[in-house]
Amino acid sequence: MIRTQDLAYAVENISRRDPEIGYALSELLAAGRIRIPVDAGSLGKDPCFLFEDNRVFVRKVSFFNHGIAPVEERLVLQYGEAAEKHRIEEIPSPGDFFAAATRIHLAGIFCLVNFELFNAISRLKKKIRAAGSSTDLENILNARLKTLQQMLQEPPASFGMPLSSKEPLYFIEMQRSVDCHFVLFPFSYAALGQLAQLNLEFFHLRFVLDLFITGASHRLFAAVSQGKITGMMYLVEKKRLFYTGLEIHYVATVNGISLDEQTLDYPRIRGTGTFLMAGAWLLWKSRFPRASEIVLDAEIGAEQFYDTIGFDFRPPYGYLLKHPKEKLLLYIVGMAMNCDTLPDRLQAAVIQCIKQQIAILRKSIPADDPKRKIAILAVSTCNQGGKNKSLAAVAQHLVSRDHRRIPEAGMLLQVLAQDDADRSRHILVKGASMIWVVSDPVFDQHLEGIFHMESRKRTRALASILAKDPFADRVIPVQPRAATEDELAWVHLPEYIEKIAGTTGKKLTTLDPDTQTTPQSYAVARLAAGSVFNLIDAVYKDPLHRCGMACIRPPGHHAEPDRAMGFCLFNNVALGAAYLQHRYKAKRILIVDVDIHHGNGIQKAFYDSRQVLYFSAHQFPCYPGTGKLSEIGTGAGKGFTINVPLPKGSEDKDYAAVIHFLLQPVALQFQPDMILVALGFDLYAQDPLGQMNVTPDGYALITYMLKQLAKKVCSGRIIFVLEGGYSIRGIRECGLRVLQELVDLPTLSPEKIRRMTPEKPGSVPELKKAMDLHRTFWPSIP
Ligand SMILES: [Zn+2]
Numbered sequence: 001m002i003r004t005q006d007l008a009y010a011v012e013n014i015s016r017r018d019p020e021i022g023y024a025l026s027e028l029l030a031a032g033r034i035r036i037p038v039d040a041g042s043l044g045k046d047p048c049f050l051f052e053d054n055r056v057f058v059r060k061v062s063f064f065n066h067g068i069a070p071v072e073e074r075l076v077l078q079y080g081e082a083a084e085k086h087r088i089e090e091i092p093s094p095g096d097f098f099a100a101a102t103r104i105h106l107a108g109i110f111c112l113v114n115f116e117l118f119n120a121i122s123r124l125k126k127k128i129r130a131a132g133s134s135t136d137l138e139n140i141l142n143a144r145l146k147t148l149q150q151m152l153q154e155p156p157a158s159f160g161m162p163l164s165s166k167e168p169l170y171f172i173e174m175q176r177s178v179d180c181h182f183v184l185f186p187f188s189y190a191a192l193g194q195l196a197q198l199n200l201e202f203f204h205l206r207f208v209l210d211l212f213i214t215g216a217s218h219r220l221f222a223a224v225s226q227g228k229i230t231g232m233m234y235l236v237e238k239k240r241l242f243y244t245g246l247e248i249h250y251v252a253t254v255n256g257i258s259l260d261e262q263t264l265d266y267p268r269i270r271g272t273g274t275f276l277m278a279g280a281w282l283l284w285k286s287r288f289p290r291a292s293e294i295v296l297d298a299e300i301g302a303e304q305f306y307d308t309i310g311f312d313f314r315p316p317y318g319y320l321l322k323h324p325k326e327k328l329l330l331y332i333v334g335m336a337m338n339c340d341t342l343p344d345r346l347q348a349a350v351i352q353c354i355k356q357q358i359a360i361l362r363k364s365i366p367a368d369d370p371k372r373k374i375a376i377l378a379v380s381t382c383n384q385g386g387k388n389k390s391l392a393a394v395a396q397h398l399v400s401r402d403h404r405r406i407p408e409a410g411m412l413l414q415v416l417a418q419d420d421a422d423r424s425r426h427i428l429v430k431g432a433s434m435i436w437v438v439s440d441p442v443f444d445q446h447l448e449g450i451f452h453m454e455s456r457k458r459t460r461a462l463a464s465i466l467a468k469d470p471f472a473d474r475v476i477p478v479q480p481r482a483a484t485e486d487e488l489a490w491v492h493l494p495e496y497i498e499k500i501a502g503t504t505g506k507k508l509t510t511l512d513p514d515t516q517t518t519p520q521s522y523a524v525a526r527l528a529a530g531s532v533f534n535l536i537d538a539v540y541k542d543p544l545h546r547c548g549m550a551c552i553r554p555p556g557h558h559a560e561p562d563r564a565m566g567f568c569l570f571n572n573v574a575l576g577a578a579y580l581q582h583r584y585k586a587k588r589i590l591i592v593d594v595d596i597h598h599g600n601g602i603q604k605a606f607y608d609s610r611q612v613l614y615f616s617a618h619q620f621p622c623y624p625g626t627g628k629l630s631e632i633g634t635g636a637g638k639g640f641t642i643n644v645p646l647p648k649g650s651e652d653k654d655y656a657a658v659i660h661f662l663l664q665p666v667a668l669q670f671q672p673d674m675i676l677v678a679l680g681f682d683l684y685a686q687d688p689l690g691q692m693n694v695t696p697d698g699y700a701l702i703t704y705m706l707k708q709l710a711k712k713v714c715s716g717r718i719i720f721v722l723e724g725g726y727s728i729r730g731i732r733e734c735g736l737r738v739l740q741e742l743v744d745l746p747t748l749s750p751e752k753i754r755r756m757t758p759e760k761p762g763s764v765p766e767l768k769k770a771m772d773l774h775r776t777f778w779p780s781i782p
Contacts, residue, residue, distance in 0.1 A: 002047045002058060002071060004036050010071040017119055021079050021111075028052075034075070051078040059201035059257070069206040073112055077196065080111025109196045110155060112205065113189060117152050120209040121145065127213065144213060151189045159193035160227040161186060168224075170279055170335040174269045178225060182279035182335070185220040185232070187212055194229045198266070200257060202250035203232045221279060223253070223272050230254045231272040235280060237288065238295055245317075246284045246291035251276055271327060274309055278331035281324055286346040294321040326374055329353060333378050337386030351394055354379060358398050361406045367715075376408055376543050380415040392416065411543035418541075435742045436538040436548035436719075437475045438531040439463045443553050445520040450508065452516065453689070453726045454553065454567040461731045462551040462722070465739060474743045476545065478538050480552070483529035483575065490578035491571050491605050496562045500525065500569055511564040521554070525569040528552040532576040533583075535719050540584060540674070547707065547742045548719040555723040557599030557678045558624060566597065566624060573678045573721050574605040577612050580674060587611060590672035590713075592663065593618070594655075594702060595680025595723040596690035598627025598643065602678065608637040613670055617658045619692055620645030629769055632777075639777025642666065644770045648691035652698030653756055654764050655683070659705045661761040662771055665780040667713050674717040675710050681725025681734050688726050700737035700747045701756050707741060 011029055015022025028034045028051075037050050048057045049071070056078060058070045084107030088100050124145050131137045168181035185191065185208070195203055211217045211234070223231035231253035238247040253272040269275075277294075284294055296311060296319035307313070310325035324332055336342060336350040357375040365372045382388075382395035396416045403409035441463075444456040466475055488497050503509040503517040510516050528550075535548040556573055558566030573591055580586035591606075593599040593616035603626065606612035610633075618627050633641035644658050667675075681687070683694035694702075703720075710718035720738065725731050740747050748756070761767045761782075775781045 002036060002049055006068055006071055007034060007036070007049060007075075010068045010075055013068070014072055014076060014115075017122075018076075018115060021076060021115070024083075025075055025079055049074075051075075052082065057199070059199055059204075070204045073116065073196070073204050073206065074199070076115045077108040077112040079108075081105065081108035083107065083111070109159075109193050112196045113155070113192050114152065116192070116205040116209055117148055119206065120213055121148050121152070123210075124148065124213050140215070144215075147187065148209075148212075151187075151192075154189065156188075156190045156193070159190045159197065161188065161190050161194070161224065161229075169221075170282055171338055172275065172278075172331060172334045174225070174271055174275065178267065178269065180223055180225045180230065180269055180272065180275055182275065182282075183222055183224055185217065185222045186224075187217060191222070191229065195232075198229065198254060198257065200232055200252040200254070202234070202252055221276070221283075223269075223276055223279075225267045225269055228266055230267055230269050231276050233276045233280065235283070237291060243292070244288075244290040245293050245295040245320075246280070246288045247295045247297070248277070248280055249297075271331070273305065274327045275331055277309060277321075277328055278324070278335055281321070281328070281332055282335060282346060285349040286343045289345065295319070296321070323356070324353070326370075329357075329374060329378055330381065333381045336391060337381055337383075337388045340387050342388065342391075347388075347391065350391060354382060354391075354395055355398065358402060358406070361408065362402055367407075368711075373544060376412070379412055380543055383416045384419045408543050411541075414541055415543055434474050434476050434545045435739075436478050436535055436542070436545060437466060437551065438478045438480055438535055438549070439466055439475075439551040440480050440527075440531075442480060442527055443524060443551075445518075446524040446554050447516065447518050448520065450516070450518060452567075454555065454724075456553070457728050458725065458731055459551050459553050459722070461728050462735050462739075465732065465736050466551075470745060471739060471743065476538070478531070478534050478548070480527040481530040481534055482523065482526040483533065483570070487533070487575065487579070488526070488529065488570055490582065491561060491574045492559075493562045500564065511569075512566075514566055515564045515568065517569070521569065525554050528554060528556070529570045529572050529575045532572050532719070532721055533579045536576055536579055536583075536674070539717055539719055540580075546710070546716040546718065549739065549742060550719065550721045552722055555680075556721070557593060557595060557602050557680075557723050558597070559601045560604050561601075565601070567724070568601065571601045571605060573599070573676050573723075574602045576676050576719070576721065577602075577606065581611065584673070586673040588613070588670055588672045590667055590670060590675045591615065591678065592675060592706060593678040593680075593723075594683065595678055595725075596682040596687065596692055597623050597680065597724060598625075598645075599678055599723070600624050600626040603627070603631065603641055603643075606637065607633055607641060608635040610636045610640045613640045613642070613666070613672065615642045615663055615666070617644040617646055617655065619648050619650070619690060622648075622690075629766070629773060632773070639774065642770065642774055644766055646692075646764070646766055649693055650764075651693045652695055652701060653758050654767075655694060655698060655702055656705065656757045657761055657764050658767050659702065659709070660757055662767060662774070662781060664705075664709055665782060666774070666778045667709055669778055669780040670713075672714050674714050674719075675706065677706060677718065677720045678723045679720040679738070680723040681727070681731045684725065684727055684730030684734055686727050687730055689724070694734075696733045696737045697748065697752075697756070699734040700741050701753060703738045703741040704746070704748065704753065 011025045033052050035050050048055050056074050058074050081104050084104045128141045168183050170182040171179050174180040211220050219235045221233045222229050234250040236247050236249045238245040254266050255268050284291055306319050308326055309328035310323055311319040311321045314320050357378045360375040379395055382392050384392045399409055399412050443459050485497055500522050504522045505519045531550050531552050535550050539546050539548045554569050556568045556571040559568035559571040577589045580589050589612045591602055591614045596619045598616055598618045603614050606614055627643045627645055629643055629645055631643050682690040683692045685693045710716050737747055771781050
């Protein structure tokens with residue numbers, strides 16, 4: 001807490017350095033216009049004072065070491081703003097309010113930076129005089145003096161920092177396309193201006209400039225993103241008899257402070273604290289060979305955070321770090337991979353980390369244990385796409401040497417061999433609960449400009465969910481690509497493909513009473529099918545993120561080899577299954593159709609195949625009329641088509657029962673390589689084309705059950721491909737729940753799941769019949 005005498009003392013100090021500012025401030029102080037608020041004690045950790053009735057916060061500082069410099073600094077800044085405001089008010093028509101506010105804000109910062117630079121220069125001159133005849137020291141000090149004087153002469157127009165001129169020590173992509181750089185604090189007017197603006201705890205200007213004057217600035221580091229400082233760190237060597245540690249003396253990030261309107265455009269990047277710790281660890285291993293560990297003061301707070309990333313609390317020393325964990329480990333490996341070369345000692349230390357992770361993979365830790373997930377991420381970060389080729393080679397060697405004892409070795413080796421830096425960075429950044437998603441405005445172009453039930457509002461509804469929290473950071477985008485004619489011919493007849501291609505450029509073509517095309521429809525339909533291929537690639541190759549969702553249109557499950565039907569042109573899901581067969585030589589593929597309508601097109605494409613099991617539960621009777629219980633496949637494919645025709649009005653629990661009592665045992669016996677879900681939102685109770693009674697809770701449950709099933713039978717590989725669903729509200733509400741389940745943000749309690757799953761199949765007569773009929777092919781059915 002600040003007391004009135006602290007303010008008086010601060011003003012007195014300012015007067016000694018700048019009589020003009022000091023005089024103005026002492027007048028304001030005497031008039032009570034600068035004062036301590038009555039409720040000062042109850043305002044949390046940051047002390048504050050009132051300046052013309054505005055609260056001015058002085059961030060947590062060590063008052064003992066640096067006097068009341070932070071109070072002085074805030075006073076000078078306020079003075080600068082007030083003086084500019086006064087000048088503007090003198091002008092008859094001051095003009096644009098926002099421009100004026102910006103000018104006032106900048107004037108405060110310039111005033112403060114200039115004030116502290118002048119101060120620093122006079123302290124430095126004193127030092128030079130004291131150095132006397134020692135010319136070496138004098139030269140060094142004079143060089144520093146010159147730097148400061150130059151800064152004063154060239155104040156910048158804005159405080160952004162072009163980073164290209166500053167070599168980052170380390171960097172990493174922290175969010176999609178946002179690089180974060182770990183740099184030596186760049187001593188420049190712009191950087192000082194940013195610090196003045198940010199008012200970070202510990203890092204006030206006088207402290208920072210003192211480090212420069214005394215030659216300690218090589219231990220001051222910053223996290224910089226998009227030209228802006230997002231965090232600061234000051235390291236010292238902590239020395240005792242027979243002991244040296246590298247102490248993180250001060251650390252602060254932009255995330256920890258509240259920003260005012262003028263600083264709102266500062267990037268706030270989650271994980272900046274961990275990023276700075278990773279930088280400290282890399283420095284420790286490369287530049288501070290004597291230090292036996294990293295030390296943090298015990299009073300620093302945020303114990304839990306330090307605990308999760310690998311710090312041990314050991315009184316009286318405080319927090320000690322030797323072996324990084326979790327995100328810290330991933331950042332370290334990622335930053336090391338982004339360097340061409342590392343000093344030998346550091347490279348050896350990173351390799352040691354990788355070895356420890358591989359040791360974890362050799363143990364029989366379950367697949368969903370966080371420790372195992374982190375180990376997979378850490379190792380897969382070392383792929384050939386990174387700059388540090390020798391580290392990548394070491395990781396490859398270590399995994400292949402132990403490949404018999406690591407279940408994920410095949411996947412890992414595939415990822416490690418990839419020369420695609422982007423992918424590895426994504427894997428690194430995203431953590432465990434990410435999904436691959438296709439969502440692209442290009443799908444708007446089908447049926448553009450005409451009224452149709454199957455409208456772009458459907459995919460847009462999903463896109464708007466994906467753009468917001470908590471999905472924005474949990475989605476790894478997959479780009480659409482056009483399926484080739486050869487690929488389309490896996491399912492469709494060449495004459496049919498030609499027919500659809502022929503609609504290109506035509507304003508409106510009617511293919512069947514429900515199914516129309518517009519000029520771009522053929523191109524968009526090829527992109528929809530190709531998107532499923534790309535999504536399969538992503539999910540198939542990724543050792544960790546094995547869920548995907550394709551928010552595409554036109555839909556596909558009614559499209560037959562030679563015929564467009566029910567809003568569908570090309571059969572996206574059937575083509576996806578064919579892609580798995582051709583590209584990955586998949587032997588068994590399970591397709592689950594949860595649209596209210598029977599997917600006649602998918603059924604037809606694989607009716608005689610025992611490699612693709614088509615499972616559909618749908619309203620019956622209903623469009624398109626197929627999907628009777630007795631349709632079970634033909635020839636070798638007998639038993640590999642399973643239809644559960646359900647009466648209208650079926651509910652959440654009926655679907656749960658179908659999955660639990662029929663799909664699950666069949667899938668366990670079938671052991672597919674991957675599950676493809678044809679996902680319609682038209683089971684939703686208020687869908688204009690359907691008459692089922694499924695709720696958003698029901699969609700969450702279906703998703704949850706399918707995902708669990710995928711984990712049991714095919715290492716979690718599952719993709720959801722959008723089919724029908726014509727209530728936009730239904731897509732929005734049910735889509736949200738599906739996506740939440742997919743990114744592991746469960747929305748149903750275990751209790752609720754139990755309540756929603758019937759104990760006996762008997763409540764659904766059609767299910768009983770289907771079970772009895774298919775038990776001949778699938779003895780696993782109870
Ligand atoms: Zn449908």
